[in-house]
Amino acid sequence: MKQNIVFNMPGRVWLFGIIFYLTGTLASAQISGSVFRDFDNDGARSTSVPTLTGARSTSAPVELGVGGITVRAYVELSTVPITTTTDANGAYSFSAAQIPANSRVRLEFANYPGGYFPAPHNGQGGGTTVQFVRAPASDVNTGINYPSDYCQPGPVKIVTPCFVNGDPLKTTDANGPIPTELQSANADAIVAFDYNAFSVKGDGNSSGNKAQFPADHLALGGQVGSVWGLALQRRTKQIFSAAVVKRHAGFGPLGSGGIYVTDLNSTSANPTTPFLSFPNDLGIQTGPDPHSGLPGNKLFPSNDPGPMQAMGRVGFGGTDMSEDDQTLYVVNLFDRRVYGVKIGVPAQKPNPATDVKSWAINGPGCPQGEFRPWALKVHHGKVYVGGVCSGEYAPTDASNLSTAVSNTLLSGHVYELDPSLPNGQFQHILEFPLSFERGSADLTGDCINFKYWQPWTDQFPAPCNANFVMWPQPMITDLEFDVNGHMIIGMLDRFGHLSGVANHDPNGNGYYDGFTGGDLLRAAPATGNQFALENNGTVGTLTSQNGVGNNQGPGGGEFYSDDAWVFLGNKAHDEINNGALSLIPGKNEVISSAYDPIDEIYKSAGWRVHNNTSGKAERGFVVFIDDAGSFGKASGLGDNKPICDVAPVEIGNRVWFDDNRNGIQDAYEPGIDGLVVLLYDGNTQVASTTTANGGQWYFNNSNVPGGLKFKYNYQVRMDMTQLTNYLLTASARTIRPTTRNGARLAATPTYALSPYQVGSGTDSGIRDSDAQIDGNTAFINVVTGDAGENNQNYDFSVYACPTIEAQPNGLTVCQGAPVGSLTVKAASLALTDKIKFVAFDTPQTDPTVIYSATNVLGIVTPSSSSTVAGGVLVSIDASAIQTNTNATVTTFKYVYAVVEPVSPMPSTCLPYDGIVITILPKARATATGGVVTCAQPSVTLTAALTDAQNTPITNGVYRWTGPNGFTSTEQNPVVTVAGTYTLSAATAACPDAFTTVTALVEQDEEIPVIVDAFGGVPDCTTCTVTISATVTPANSTLLWQGPNSFTANQATVDVSEPGFYVLTVTGPNGCTASTEVEVQPPSNEEPCPVFTGGTSLTLCSGNPVPPLSVTVLTEGTYAGSSVAFVYSATPLADPADAYNGMGTLLDTVAPTNAVATLSTTAIPTTNTSTQTIRRYVYAILSPTPADPTCRPVSQFVLSIDNPLCVPISSARIR
Known part of the structure; x- marks a missing residue:
């Protein structure tokens, strides 16, 4: 991508x-x-x-x-x-x-x-x-x-091959030694000029132009022969040149597969030597030498027919160097492959088995032709190859100029390769037709009609004007990339290498001057990795200043429009570009090789420099003007290459004060100036620098003798003892050495190296610390990058570990008393630091345990207003510490002050200090109560204090509370109310550290209970009667008092005197109860008899009545009385009415053993109704007692059901 x-x-x-x-x-x-x-x-x-x-x-x-x-x-x-x-x-x-x-x-x-x-x-x-x-x-x-886009700001040379007529390997001919000045072998073959050169070279016959730019003579024809492609190894400043087929100009000593090297650093007169032969050193064929009959004298013509077929098919095309200078890339025209030959730095012959890779360039499939590659460019890690579909199999008659018309068989193509891929292949990124109208290489005679590219041919064309010959055959020979990603395409006319100046045709006839009409095109990035060719002078967002609609390029115009030559005020050539390009990024110009690059200078070669914004030409430079043995307008120069230095490399960055100790650069943390930083190669110091401009330090070519080596192991060191001259604080933007003395020196913090590479997340390496420590030396192991791969992310970070000092480190409190404020003095705190106070019940010595405490009393942000000498005071209200432990021995709490937050802090920096809180014990207290009784209505509460050793404490403080709002501060108060009394007692030393206990005062005032007390009536005046009582509690004291001063203390007493007797009972607790019983005078009345019995029963109709019995108790005058049974069909309103004659007497029965039983059938039991009927029997005393109040009665109720009844068991009633 x-x-x-x-x-x-x-x-x-x-x-x-x-x-x-x-x-x-x-x-x-x-x-x-x-x-x-x-x-x-x-x-x-x-x-x-x-x-x-x-x-x-x-x-x-x-x-x-x-x-x-x-x-x-x-x-x-x-x-x-x-x-x-x-x-x-x-x-x-x-x-x-x-x-x-x-x-x-x-x-x-x-x-x-x-x-x-x-x-x-x-x-x-x-x-x-x-x-x-x-x-x-x-x-x-x-x-x-991009490192390979670098070019030094100082003088830059540009190197180019020059072609010389003849055989450069011959120094004699049939006439003997050839004069040196006429030898092809002794003519310039590679030269260099100042990049900014314009006008004419300094040692040429400039026809009056002032010479300013002399040539550097780098190679002669006898050393290299004909070479075209150039590759620069920047690190060694060596130029590699590759053999090319050019008619009338022979190969150098290595033949068609020869590669030569020129040492630009050399002061030798002959800095160029053979380097590599593809056939001999690598076993890779580049094609046979097609030359024949070439003279050693550069002035002599030749037939040399072989190159008519070999040109573009034998030898090398483009050449370039990998950006790391390790690999030389070449296009082998013979097998149409790109070779990557690893030559190393410094260059040496490669191992053919391990150091050579190649890639086929298969091309797009060309109608009536072949894909012919040539251009090669290494750019930003990719290898680009350009070539054309040649149309070489199409019928061509070069003797008939009228056939030179537009041809759709021709097209241009560019491919891209990523050589780092194991199985990389060329990707097609640009294709464009070559059928558009162009300008002509010459505008005289019939030559003006050559406005189109023509298929490749091995024929020598007929002249188009006198001895002028041309047949423009397209070749893409060079590629460059502008800073905006545009591709610049250099096109060479193949016929330029098939012709010469005043030279023969392949058959040895005539003296012809060849013309080469190349081109200069541009393509802009399109979708993906594709490019789009310019159209009518517009490419991407740029439009040519003069080339729109000039009918000399794709779409009817061309971007680089200044490619014409003017002679005697008239335009004589429309296409002077010669296919070799140079572009230095940032210069906004492209150099294109050209013939007649400066108007009015005839039969010359050099280059023209084009503005990359407008497309206009800015200047031209002439390398030769019709020099002896030169090729005039027939491609007299090869590739050109600016000699840019290798991009230097730099390392470094910053020493900073890591205020918050987390090893990460924060915006507010300052750099430290004035520190010496040393560069070591192994154990040898090779350079030093001093931090400045905010702690920055760098090593580069300016302060490392010989410059930094690429991909090399160094160590950067800093002596940590330098920091003793510093007081580091985050409040300063930049820290510089400070002179200190006295107290300030004594307060100097100890500085340490921040944690090593603790960054995380995206680009973490640019913001963390990279140094490690060895003794007092901080060091960073550095591996430099390759050329231009600067790394300014090597940072030293130092921090000061805070100090914490308790103010003071202990205090004593009474139990229950608040601890109050705790204070520490902290120094070297970060701006983000706070002080956290944590509490433990046991002493701690492990800082990790202290820092992980969960019992946090609080976190305090230090205030600048609390700054004191040597630090800042930080206090916390420690009232949350519980001192009311109720312990009776001395206890301790341990409070530690630590730095918060802890997470960024190095494990070696966990400062803390502790404050021991001594909590005095509470006194041991005891309290006793008592019992309030009727006999003892008050109790004295008693209190006592002892220490942990049970030694009595005499100066106690006592506070009693109890029922009904009782309070007292006496040690032993008297109370009369029962209940729980609370004692809070303390020592005089800790009067608020009370120990609380309780004392119980019980109440025992329970009054005795007289359960029963009985008087009585004597049977006679001389008889006694017993008075008695039952009481609780049983151990109570009894006292009887009665008539005639009677007293007794037994529960049961026989008395004979009638009257009231008072019983007084006194309980064990002294409480009393009393009651009164009566002893009545004796009485002569006899007791009334008592009946028991009587029942209710159910009978079935017609069933007999069972016996009815009563028990009669009689005594005295009633002894021997009988029982009369009286029947009534209805109940008597008052059963005693049976004594008054109501009802029917059934029988009178004398009791036997006090039981009188009635057996009778006189009671009717027939019931014919559906309802139950009842009959009533009353037992009364017979004879009737004289005392009207003595009328004992027992009643029987008989229920008689109909005949279907079921007898029901009787229930006895009174």
């Missing part, structure tokens, strides 16, 4: 647009800045902008903004960032509503495109991808770049 960074503002309004944007957006911003492409690796964004002329406004690169970069702002103590994203111009801002003024802010820049790395630090306008600012702040910028 390709990630494009697109510069998408039209060139005409770019400068105005960005000024307007920044002015309008940043005016209200609290913090603002931009993310830019730092092409020159200076860490600062240049002010150069694209222009329609001159390419850019200054010599510095145009460093475009980068959209889509995430910018995170952490404000003050917040751990949750405010996030925004850079816009298409790379700008971002945070409003005042998001970030208050004067806030300390930590900015992070993240989410770079793949393969991009931070620019180096620059204190004058460019920071790293982590920056610390205070709002408001503007121009908070950071640069990023």
